[in-house]
Amino acid sequence: MLLSFLDYQNISEVKEICDKLVSLKKRIISGDVDDPYIEYESIQDRFERVRIHALANNDSTLADSQRVFNDYFRLFCNLAKFKQCLLNKDYRASWNSLQDCMNNAVFVGRFTPVGRRLDIPDVIELLEDYECLYPYSLFFSSEFVIAKSHCSICGKSMQSPQCLHRRGQLYYGEVAVEIVDEIKEFQAVSLVKNPENKKCVIESLDGKPISFDMLKEFLDMNFPWLQRFSITKKTERRINPDIIMTGRNSPCTCGSGIKFKKCCGKDMYYDHVHYMVTPGEPVNFIM
Numbered sequence: 001m002l003l004s005f006l007d008y009q010n011i012s013e014v015k016e017i018c019d020k021l022v023s024l025k026k027r028i029i030s031g032d033v034d035d036p037y038i039e040y041e042s043i044q045d046r047f048e049r050v051r052i053h054a055l056a057n058n059d060s061t062l063a064d065s066q067r068v069f070n071d072y073f074r075l076f077c078n079l080a081k082f083k084q085c086l087l088n089k090d091y092r093a094s095w096n097s098l099q100d101c102m103n104n105a106v107f108v109g110r111f112t113p114v115g116r117r118l119d120i121p122d123v124i125e126l127l128e129d130y131e132c133l134y135p136y137s138l139f140f141s142s143e144f145v146i147a148k149s150h151c152s153i154c155g156k157s158m159q160s161p162q163c164l165h166r167r168g169q170l171y172y173g174e175v176a177v178e179i180v181d182e183i184k185e186f187q188a189v190s191l192v193k194n195p196e197n198k199k200c201v202i203e204s205l206d207g208k209p210i211s212f213d214m215l216k217e218f219l220d221m222n223f224p225w226l227q228r229f230s231i232t233k234k235t236e237r238r239i240n241p242d243i244i245m246t247g248r249n250s251p252c253t254c255g256s257g258i259k260f261k262k263c264c265g266k267d268m269y270y271d272h273v274h275y276m277v278t279p280g281e282p283v284n285f286i287m
């Protein structure tokens with residue numbers, strides 16, 4: 001579906017959309033991430049015109065591929081937004097933008113065969129590298145019983161034989177989703193490692209707010225933007241520089257009058273944590 005859209009560049013709106021995406025990608029590579037959605041917003045009416053054109057010509061490939069390409073375009077906007085949040089040190093929001101990118105990429109992947117996904121596989125791997133920098137490992141997930149719902153395409157109940165749509169499938173550029181009208185009961189809120197929605201993060205553990213130390217240290221390194229990497233945590237014992245050393249049984253240098261080994265000698269070492277970044281391949285945007 002992704003490449004199919006590019007086959008329609010004889011339609012002027014399709015060509016305009018592609019050109020706008022190329023200029024957005026160029027901008028992101030250069031690190032200019034102000035106004036992440038400016039190109040996307042300026043081109044929405046072209047997407048709509050392409051969709052109307054597709055419907056008028058009964059062309060479901062064009063209708064579906066413009067929908068997939070819309071998410072593909074959106075992915076790069078969200079990537080710019082992600083970078084912008086990092087620059088603003090808004091770490092929590094940057095995580096949400098990262099998840100938006102991931103959702104766009106997965107959506108495109110669902111409708112595009114392997115080998116025809118352009119730069120999507122590379123971008124997903126890069127997003128996964130960035131995910132490793134965050135302290136989130138557990139997420140909330142809620143389970144509930146749906147009492148009443150309807151199909152977004154035909155309006156009938158998706159469980160009834162009258163609805164022939166499959167959840168998550170594309171029908172002339174529209175995704176069939178189950179719209180919930182009424183929830184019978186919430187069954188449980190559980191903690192899970194691989195939730196459907198990774199935005200439902202746990203903000204604190206054991207009463208302590210989670211810290212973004214690893215992410216901050218990574219950002220301080222000024223590692224090249226859009227390059228893959230792996231990160232490992234190293235802990236080493238270091239001698240506390242604030243302590244003036246003396247013999248173990250001598251009076252402590254702090255003047256407490258107790259033996260060094262029973263006083264400041266106890267805090268002679270501390271664990272220094274630092275992170276090692278191993279560079280990987282730069283991600284090549286296909287334009």
Ligand SMILES: [Zn+2]
Nearest residue numbers: 151154163165
């Ligand atoms: Zn239906």
Ligand SMILES: [Zn+2]
Nearest residue numbers: 252254263264
């Ligand atoms: Zn002491």
